Amino acid sequence: MVETGKTTQEFEIRDYLRTELMPHFMCPGCGHGIALRALLWAIHDLGIAKDNLAVVSGIGCSGRTAAYIDANTIHTTHGRPLSFATGLKLARPDLHVVVITGDGDSLAIGGNHLIHACRRNLDITCVLLNNEVYGMTGGQVSPTTSAGRYTTTTPAGNHEPVFDACELATAAGASFVGREITMHVTALRDLFVQGLKHSGFSFIEVISDCTEIYGRKNELGNSPEMVMSHKADIRPESYGNVVDEPFRPTDLNVGVLSQTDRPEYYTAYRQHFGKQVEGNDDPKKGGAVT
Amino acid sequence: MGREPAGEEYYPDDEVEVLPLMGNEAIARGAWEAGVKVASAYPGTPSTEILESMANFPAKEVEAQWATNEKVAVDVAIGASFAGVRAFAAMKHVGVNVASDALMSQTYIGAHAGLVIAVCDDPGIHSSQNEQDTRLFCRLGNIPLLEPADAQEALDYTRLAFEISETFDTPVIVRSSTRLSHTRSPVRVGNRTEIDCRGFNENPQKNVMIPSHARLSHPKLIERESRVGEYFDQIDLNHWERGDQKVGIITVGTVYSYVKEVLPTASILKLASSYPLARETISDFCNSVDRVLVVEELEPVIEEGLKVMGIATEGKAFFPRVGEFSPEVVRQGLESAGVIESLAPKPLLEVEPLARPPVLCAGCPHTSSYMALRGLNARVLGDIGCYTLAAIEPLEAIDTCVAMGSSIGNAVGMAKAGTETRPLVATIGDSTFLHAGLPPLIDAVYNEVDITVLILDNSTTAMTGGQDHAATGKTLRGEQTNRVKFDELVRATGVKWVKTVDSYDLATLYQTIREAVEFKGVAVVISDRPCVLDPVKIKGQPFEIKAELCVACQSCMNLSCPALVWTDEIFDGHRKVKIDAPTCMGCSLCAQVCPTDAIRLQQRGSGNQ
Amino acid sequence: MTRQGVIAPVEMANTAPTNVLVVGVGGQGVIMISKAVARLCQENGLEVKQSEVHGMAKRGGSVFSHIRFGQEVKSPLIPQGEADILLAMEWAEGLRWLPYLNPERGIFIADTQRIVPPFSCRDRNRGAESGYINTSVQELVEKVPNAFAMDATSVATELGNARAANTVLLGALSTALEFSQEEWHRVIAEAVPPKTVGVNKEAFVKGRHWVESGETATDFSSDNVISLKEPRESRLEITQAWCKGCDICVKMCPERCLQLDQHQIVQLIDEKRCTGCRLCEWLCPDFAISVEAK
């Protein structure tokens, strides 16, 4: 008999929160909170010191999450957190830079920054909290709003095609691309761990839920139901050919979707000018990863 | 065996064939040999195999069919009897409750052509909701009864039942029990006797039960009772074994074999029937012994009959009124009656037994329906079927279960009571819904109640082993036929809210039931997936658990899936889970509930379970 | 183990019937084996009664079949303590029916394979023990004079068909009854699916040889009955001011021990049911729950 799969030191989320700001301002059942836990858990598991962690966020409900993290947090402008993060990481390769963004933030207004961040492959971990809607502004259509869904700007249901953020990131050159749902909180944590450890640009999409605005408008049920339906939406091959007839055909995959061994931007930049990166080639080693 | 079978004249010496038959097969064989033309039944353990084996005989000889319920089965048989051909129906004991409406009137009409009903009781409640004694029904309806003790008698008595039916113009019940129905023993079989059609008997006074006719029929019934009793005295069916005269045992049916096992030397009168009693034979027997003991399973039917006759007898003072008899039970009774001495208890090898209650199969589509209901905090009115197993832990998702079709009526009543704060959901299987669910659904619509009905459509009658019904599109003989469509049927009753969901889609199922519950009025959700065992065994690619991802939360164990068991790996003091690949049929439900994504489709070639 | 392994054949000339009790779990082929034995006896001119209970058999329940044969058989049921042979396809099922085995001369043949029912995995607390029977092969052999415990499932698996385990056991059983091997092979061939006749024949021979070679007991190949020695309790801490009543924890709790109170704040309603699995803590978007192991 063996005890497996447990971290040696207990993760206590309060150690990573600005508890004086709690309760946080997200709506009841908002999946962003679960994603935030998974992220902080991963940071704990990697032994990243809070002082060496910088979290950069954009605008929207996703952007607001950063403030609750007891780290160096930067709540930037709409769609631009990746630009700030790029500067920050290049200025401070010793910091672990995590970007938290939303579907509107990173795919609409910030789409340009996303694809170029993917292309450069700077060692940043970008977390996209995808809830298919502009929640903060009251529920307008976003680039990931599912077909037919109602929002305050699609009164007859959404007629626009959607982005697959992960395919976009992969195509743009992100060297680590993954996706998870909030219900898989431990898997999400593990994905974050992998993404954070990855040297290069890691892009992780979290299928989150907006119960209060999007869920209500589209009668998707309350929070537990939305969380559970994400579960049913994902990874068709995981459910196989459910005894000869798939119960719900989708093409949403989870887990690590692609990982390549491209040169990390900063290391390559220094090497290009004939210099070694301070301390070590691996910028990760500048941090406190053990 | 020491006795000659009844109806010996049917067996020409040169054609004796001996087959190992179950009691149920023997009953079917008996009916077929008797020239039965129409046979109908609703499946129910332990009676199901009777009609199934009837379907093995050529269709041109016997029209064998599944009926929507037992009353329909009996009505079909009655109709055939009216038409002048020998007719047969089969059911389990609780089926008689459903059939009794027709039966209690038909007994006034009688039987133009032979009309025999086989009923299988379930002492010990192996697979039923009660252990009622059908013999009391026979007394209630003045219906003659035959009670075979083994498979040979099952065949012989069934044949004879048709003769009695026609001779005395009465329906006849052949009563079996679980032990007889499912015991296989060698049976000498005979050939089929084709019986000419008697044609319809144009006799409204006999065939139309209006009060004036019924009043005339009732005295005939009483008279018939004594005539049949006299007949039972005359024929050589009651078996009298002369032995020790200090004690005489009167017994019937399978119990006889236990008595012989325990007390081989006693004087025994083995009756062929508990109703009507062969009074003369019984009197003679009782006079020949010093003390009379009646050994009968369940109710004291014979014992009370004897007491009415004024015979001093004992029975239920020593033998239980509940449960199935066995050699041990008979021995204990005889010991307490002082008939045999108590044996020094043998040093038995005792081990505390493992609890292995029946569970829903791996991949059973009912599981997800009850997982969904579990989350809704609904008051769940259950019904009869495999899904009743969802009442026990860990699903614990059923609050009541009364009888076939009761769920919907129960829900209507609870709604009308107006006191239940939780949403009311009636769950009913496809076969059960057709059997007895439609009238209460109509009642629910008619009386405007706010309930949800969840029809668990697994396209078979699963509990009894996978029989077809009106909504499977196949007959008893496996031929294509018309198919009832539940959504259309339900809409036709006036239900405004009907949705069909794939049972394996847990999230949608949950969501749909929630919406149904929120609907004001009668809402029907059809949870639609075929049974994994019948009519074909479904086996998909198995799932496996990534042990490193399992956090031993036991969420999947709430499915109570037989393929999920603990491993020796521990996470935070809890046991991790693994999937037994041969048992897993790949339904994906466990993967759907796993909060850590630890359950994945087994990669081909990677299985090490 | 000093005991001589080879089974002494049951005395079939006896006037009393010979009693064979075949037990197992639904789907293991108990009925098939029983039919084969019954058929063989009948073909040898013996009266046979074979009684079984189905209905729940397919639902993973306990399955048993009484086979009685001899010059004359009355009761289809074997009285307690009078089974000459108890053939068990599954370890705990064999133990369940031990009271039926003749304590002096009864022969116990069992597969050491253990089919753990979901019901045995119900105790959710930290350090919970499996509800599966704890009796080891060694303990059993000490109790029962003529016990044969073999890993038939592994033998059959090696032959390429785990389902042939019942035939392996039948091979072992065959040494106790005076029928020829040819007769056995014939009834087996008639009883099993045509495609599997070959493997079943091999399985039968393996089982028979196992006994004939003097084997009596195989130990468990894996162990699922180890107990955890450190039961621990858990404590749920709820920060009410942070809870927004989203209901996720209530619905995701595997033990259903949480509920929203009238203020839509989560509360633990059944402390005993809480196993400390932490799902509520992990899935709470508001970080309002924490689980501490005491």
Add this chain to the structure above:
Amino acid sequence: MKKTQVKLQAIQGNHSSALAAIDAGCRFYAGYPITPSSEVAEKMSSLLPDVDGVFIQMEDEIASMGAILGASLGGKKVMTATSGPGFSLKQEHIGFAAGAEIPCVIINVMRGGPSTGMPTRPSQGDVMQARWGTHGDHPVIVLAPDSVAEIYQQTLRAFNLAEQLRVPVVVLFDEVLGHLVESITIPEADTFERVERKWASGPEAEFQPYRDSGNGVPEMAMPGSGYRVHTTGLTHAEHGFPTQDPEIVERVTERLFNKISANYSLVESYEAEQCEKADVVIVAYGITARATRRALRKAREKGIGAGLFRPVTLWPFPQERFIEEVNPDAQILVPEMNRGQLSTEIERIAGRERVTSLPRFDGEPISPQQILEKIVEITAHG
């Protein structure tokens, strides 16, 4: 710094700003190419790697501006350069820098507009945009050099002011200056002051990232130093987290302006030449100031009492000095390469009746002759 050993160089204005940036300690540059400022980026791309700095060409001006703010938050001195439409794109993040008080330097080499306008022609059309280009109430410092040498000096100073006051500082000059090649003297490294921003000190638990540290400027927290602060574009209280409390909002917004006015002696810079007794004072900046000097000489030759007031710190405008230095009776002429953006400011200070605007916006610099003619015209009327 080895480069400062080179005393005399003939260099382009754009390159001058790059050299100054390096000398000021700039170690991060992000930009996006745009005429006529691209040479700044080109120069930085070659200079920065040698000093362990980083140059990056971003996907657009918005990102460039975001990147320098990120790098500045990481503790580096940072700069970007742009022109025309690029400057418009940067406004969003200039506002962020103003609100979140992030030191940064923006070089804006002006070209014709509006919109894409005339990329290769000079202009002084961004004077008002440099001040009010981004939305909301906020302070900005704008420096307007008039020579390649002054580009060097003012760029150096821009860094110092940005660091000292935690504000975005715009160095504003036009295409002509940007591409003008002049010989300049680059000072020895130890001859000029290089100011560092004030880093957080004291107990970590008590640190408030936007608390006035005495001179109106809060201390800044260096990531990794134990002060884990929140930076946001939302209006925030002293603790750095958003607030909508009217009292706090007023207090913190007021401080943004006060920190400039309280330290205005550091900020202000101008040139006043014969303004006290002049009949006419020319207010000119950038390349126009150079044409003005020549016009002044000619005017004086004609006996006209003409002076020059040249604001180097364009914003906030050195209003007090102007009033002090300029003869209150003098006519004021404001030649500029726009429709009169600064002249309205001068009208506000000196009164409309005294001020004459000399606008030119055809893509050509204002010539000395033009200015002279206007001086003559004004004095003739006077």
